[in-house]
Amino acid sequence: MQNDTRVAIVGCGPAGLMAATVLSAAGLAVDIFDAKGSAGCKFLIAGRGGLNITHSEPVETFVNRYGDNAGIFKKILAGFSPDDLRAWLRKLGVETFVGSSGRVFPKEIKAPDILKILIEALSRSGVVFHYRHRWQGFSQAGFPLFLAESGELLEFPAKTLLLALGGASWPQTGSDGSWATLLSAKGIHLEPFRPANCGLEVAWSEHFRSRFSGKPLKNVLLRCGDQQANGDVMITDYGLEGGPVYTLSSVMRELLKKNSPASLFLDLKRDLSLEYILEKFSAYGRSKESLANFLRKTIHLTGPAYSLLREICSPEELKKPAVLAGQLKNLRIPINNTRPLAEAISSAGGITFPEVNDDLMLHKLPGVFVAGEMLDWEAPTGGYLLQGAFSTGYLAAQGLRKWLGKQANSLQGN
Ligand SMILES: Cc1cc2nc3c(=O)[nH]c(=O)nc-3n(C[C@H](O)[C@H](O)[C@H](O)COP(=O)(O)OP(=O)(O)OC[C@H]3O[C@@H](n4cnc5c(N)ncnc54)[C@H](O)[C@@H]3O)c2cc1C
Structure with a gap:
């Protein structure tokens, strides 16, 4: 040459x-x-x-x-x-x-x-x-x-x-x-x-992983620090993927440098206000329905969202309407890591x-x-x-x- x-x-x-x-x-x-x-x-x-x-x-x-x-x-x-x-x-x-x-x-x-x-x-x-x-x-x-x-x-x-x-x-x-x-x-x-623009790792229980991996959480809002993003999120074997996850992954990466796990907050019903949900939940104590049915009928909570609540919250929390409403609007997911560089x-x-x-x-x-x-x-x-x-x-x-x-x-x- x-x-x-x-x-x-x-x-x-x-x-x-x-x-x-x-x-x-x-x-x-x-x-x-x-x-x-x-x-x-x-x-x-x-x-x-x-x-x-x-x-x-x-x-x-x-x-x-x-x-x-x-x-x-x-x-x-x-x-x-x-x-x-x-x-x-x-x-x-x-x-x-x-x-x-x-x-x-x-x-x-x-x-x-x-x-x-x-x-x-x-x-x-x-x-x-x-x-x-x-x-x-x-x-x-x-x-x-x-x-x-x-x-x-x-x-x-x-x-x-x-x-x-x-x-x-x-x-x-x-x-x-x-x-x-x-x-x-x-x-x-x-x-x-x-x-950058990568998935996030969550240590799901075996039960949750095997049943919900590959299923979407539709139209949720994600928050991390002062950043937020909304859209559909995919549950995977190892954690979460999808557009809003990628948007927040850089902020999460920096938080993880300081602390692991770091917290990602999910609003599972971003189109409903906390007040509206609380009002709907006032009848919860009197309802004969299972919690899953009650949530589906009152606030149209469908897909894996209910199981995610059960994955993260204790049974006691799920029994208290005010706590449950709070969790629906601000569910803390512990993130252990970002996915590896090779996949980003x-x-x-x-x-x-x-x-x-x-x-x-x-x-x-x-x-x-x-x-x-x-x-x-x-x-x-x-x-x-x-x-x-x-x-x-x-x-x-x-x-x-x-x-x-x-x-x-x-x-x-x-
Ligand atoms: C799954 C996926 C989806 C994406 N979707 C989008 C999208 O929709 N919109 C968007 O804006 N961006 C998207 N991107 C990102 C986008 O593709 C990259 O930002 C862009 O390709 C970067 O361009 P680049 O020229 O800097 O580098 P690259 O495209 O990475 O090209 C670098 C080149 O250098 C060559 N090279 C490296 N080292 C050497 C070496 N030592 N000697 C000789 N050659 C070498 C490589 O073989 C390669 O061909 C996506 C990326 C991925 C992985």
Whole structure:
């Protein structure tokens, strides 16, 4: 491999593919590498669940989804916004639509077809794909080194490098975070990877686990600290899964660092007020019905919700209407842990923002740019992850272009 007129991108996920789009459109010769035998494995997995590509909410609200990094993402999204993402997809022939929740999805096209369109467009513009090339760090001359499938260690003397190696969840998709040791060895500060948007573990009794695993708790409200989320929650062998659980999983993860178990509170009847339930329960002492029937008839408590009450509350608590009503509205579930990183939808941790400049170039490795989930940010599900990957890929590629321009100017000046 001898070609120092080319730009190397490592990582064929959304961030790397966006960077390749920007750089090839700017007339640069681009080679893109990936450790896997094909591109976009995690993107394809995301597609299985509906491919929520971005969100339609106003950008001022959107940036707040990145929590402590909202200020940084305000600048990043100013460069490549949710509208820009939709416009770019439209140019590729991929129409999108806004779902009832404001989430944006591709219209009548699946993730594999989007990926195919993108790869074909990049190949037509001269981007060269190298699969089964694992980035292994740098040669003595400072060029990227790759372990090829043949077992050969290859140096690629690119004039500059953009890394888009992903986070550390779902390692089977190639995003295994193994690159972290290579960059740490260069003195770059990384936060440890942690699960984000993940399930939570509860030590159910054998009785509850065997009867209710796989059953949903419909339309419940979850609270943790000052955060809350609502929707359907799935009971599993090991605990809880589902959209509202993922939303609160980061807060729960931080609480668990201090205390285990940590408390998650469930409102099993979020459409009824405590006062209303108390009034309905005033007849409880006189009722000949079983508690399960009484709850079904008076407040329409159905599904596994009643069994969950029995799982958590003592028989004495269930006999006292006021206590029972309180538990229905605020049932404390002891959470023992988050599910492992490998199962999480995304990861927190990675290269911290102080390690990069405004163009996402590493201060300690001038000429090396980074993008996507390998940076230390997290966001809930809802399209914020893919948008973050595409937008950082765009910003890093623009930064790389500027940097090459500056290098060329300074050479001319000499
Ligand atoms: C089940 C699931 C569902 C999801 N659903 C959604 C959704 O609906 N909406 C949403 O916004 N997000 C979703 N996501 C998250 C989204 O897919 C990721 O945030 C996004 O793919 C990150 O893009 P990336 O380019 O940063 O990294 P990745 O997509 O992880 O790509 C990184 C690439 O780098 C390669 N690589 C890693 N190390 C090396 C190395 N040393 N050498 C060479 N190559 C290497 C990997 O093989 C991989 O191809 C989902 C994720 C999962 C797991």
